[in-house]
Amino acid sequence: MHPRDQTIFALSSGRPPSAIAVVRVSGSQAGAVLTALTGQLPAPRQANRRLLRDAAGQPIDDSVVLWFPGPASATGEDVAEFHVHGGRAVLAALIAAISKIQNTRAAEAGEFTRRAFENGKLDLTEAEGLDDLIHADTDRQRRQALRQLQGLLGNRARDWRERIIEASALIEAGIDFSDEGDVPAELMAPAVKAIRALHDEITEVLAAQGHAERLRDGMVVAIAGPPNVGKSTLMNQLARREVAIVSPHAGTTRDVIEVQLDLDGYPVTVIDTAGIRETEDPVEQEGVRRARARAEDADLVLWLEDGDHPADRSKASPIPTRKRPSGEIDFRGLTVLHVRNKIDLVAGEGTDLAEGQIGISASRGFGVPELVNLLVGFAATFFGESEGALVTRARQRELLYRASDSLHRSLELVEEGEELAAEELRAAAYALGRLLGRVDVEDVLGAIFQKFCIGK
Numbered sequence: 001m002h003p004r005d006q007t008i009f010a011l012s013s014g015r016p017p018s019a020i021a022v023v024r025v026s027g028s029q030a031g032a033v034l035t036a037l038t039g040q041l042p043a044p045r046q047a048n049r050r051l052l053r054d055a056a057g058q059p060i061d062d063s064v065v066l067w068f069p070g071p072a073s074a075t076g077e078d079v080a081e082f083h084v085h086g087g088r089a090v091l092a093a094l095i096a097a098i099s100k101i102q103n104t105r106a107a108e109a110g111e112f113t114r115r116a117f118e119n120g121k122l123d124l125t126e127a128e129g130l131d132d133l134i135h136a137d138t139d140r141q142r143r144q145a146l147r148q149l150q151g152l153l154g155n156r157a158r159d160w161r162e163r164i165i166e167a168s169a170l171i172e173a174g175i176d177f178s179d180e181g182d183v184p185a186e187l188m189a190p191a192v193k194a195i196r197a198l199h200d201e202i203t204e205v206l207a208a209q210g211h212a213e214r215l216r217d218g219m220v221v222a223i224a225g226p227p228n229v230g231k232s233t234l235m236n237q238l239a240r241r242e243v244a245i246v247s248p249h250a251g252t253t254r255d256v257i258e259v260q261l262d263l264d265g266y267p268v269t270v271i272d273t274a275g276i277r278e279t280e281d282p283v284e285q286e287g288v289r290r291a292r293a294r295a296e297d298a299d300l301v302l303w304l305e306d307g308d309h310p311a312d313r314s315k316a317s318p319i320p321t322r323k324r325p326s327g328e329i330d331f332r333g334l335t336v337l338h339v340r341n342k343i344d345l346v347a348g349e350g351t352d353l354a355e356g357q358i359g360i361s362a363s364r365g366f367g368v369p370e371l372v373n374l375l376v377g378f379a380a381t382f383f384g385e386s387e388g389a390l391v392t393r394a395r396q397r398e399l400l401y402r403a404s405d406s407l408h409r410s411l412e413l414v415e416e417g418e419e420l421a422a423e424e425l426r427a428a429a430y431a432l433g434r435l436l437g438r439v440d441v442e443d444v445l446g447a448i449f450q451k452f453c454i455g456k
């Protein structure tokens with residue numbers, strides 16, 4: 001029997017032990033599994049309390065079972081669900097009993113969703129949204145994933161694809177009509193108008209993205225600066241725990257230390273780095289090299305300076321090349337935020353902050369909430385109006401660009417020859433078909449579903 005026709009099963013809830021565990025079974029044998037373990041098929045789509053027994057008649061667990069005959073099920077196939085006590089031995093016994101039934105096997109990662117996709121229960125963008133929803137850590141990630149799962153991008157793409165096909169039908173009808181190759185203007189004008197509108201809509205969606213697809217991975221903020229200015233102290237303040245060693249010795253931090261933060265729903269990775277200075281110590285040299293590299297790749301650098309050496313940027317301007325400190329806060333072009341630490345040491349003298357510089361005391365916590373607010377503001381700008389963002393992955397963006405490029409080219413080619421224009425329209429429709437997973441090659445699907453959880 002082909003693996004695709006086998007009945008699959010998996011633990012679909014979290015890692016045992018847990019109060020309750022859910023084991024799902026999908027495929028033509030799901031009903032046979034239920035009958036074997038409970039004695040009979042329960043009424044569809046209703047929770048039923050049943051004692052599960054193995055083949056020898058020995059009880060496995062007291063459980064709740066559900067029966068979803070296909071095609072009205074999550075995967076489109078017959079599905080059985082066992083809600084059991086989430087102990088390891090209970091699960092081992094249940095899984096053993098299920099695998100004794102003919103043509104059943106353990107599911108691969110993402111295989112339930114893949115079957116749902118293959119049975120037309122969701123398109124590829126919705127499947128991606130489902131995966132993102134399962135992996136969402138912050139509220140904004142959750143909302144974005146849910147929009148995707150609800151098909152906001154998929155529905156737009158389906159609509160675009162249909163309209164492209166209509167436009168190309170107009171052009172192709174014209175090609176058939178005309179023996180000299182000149183398509184009548186009454187057919188071409190509406191087609192051109194439709195293509196232009198489609199091109200504008202797709203371009204608009206692409207332009208509204210900002211860094212919305214980065215919401216899945218988060219934004220990277222690097223704390224950098226000379227040694228001993230309190231970078232690790234600030235890191236610990238932001239993380240609200242002792243993640244980095246703080247000491248009065250310059251050169252304490254050598255490795256790059258990372259923490260994941262949820263700032264008002266935005267996923268942010270903060271990294272603490274080695275103090276940047278010239279040094280003979282080869283270990284510290286490596287730390288400095290890593291610090292520079294990570295700061296250069298960060299989305300935002302918090303450049304920390306010491307209260308004793310305010311804004312002495314001539315001495316230390318070690319963020320090389322493209323991310324040289326600008327000295328002012330501009331939320332659109334900002335990559336470096338200047339922060340002056342240890343203002344508690346200069347209290348009373350008046351804080352002579354450089355323009356655009358923020359004063360804090362990392363050890364006492366002064367100014368830290370204000371700094372966090374600035375980070376949230378930066379994140380909001382960085383991720384863009386993500387509530388309106390439809391594109392959450394590079395795959396989706398690339399295919400939309402392809403579609404938009406093809407539409408653009410077809411407009412240019414209309415004058416030269418309708419066949420060429422029609423060819424570009426086919427390419428645009430094909431790109432959207434791939435976006436939806438309607439046309440694609442097996443290995444692309446494999447690559448996407450492999451990253452899913454087992455049991456999903």
Ligand SMILES: Nc1nc2c(ncn2[C@@H]2O[C@H](COP(=O)(O)OP(=O)(O)OP(=O)(O)O)[C@@H](O)[C@H]2O)c(=O)[nH]1
Nearest residue numbers: 227228229230231232233247251252253275362363
């Ligand atoms: N007075 C005062 N001292 C601080 C403040 N922040 C940090 N310190 C002290 O400054 C010293 C250095 O702090 P760290 O956090 O280790 O500094 P760092 O920049 O990570 O140092 P390196 O990793 O060695 O580059 C420690 O003794 C801290 O207690 C502050 O706001 N005020």
Ligand SMILES: [K+]
Nearest residue numbers: 228247249252
């Ligand atoms: K230190």
Ligand SMILES: [Mg+2]
Nearest residue numbers: 231232252253
């Ligand atoms: Mg440090």
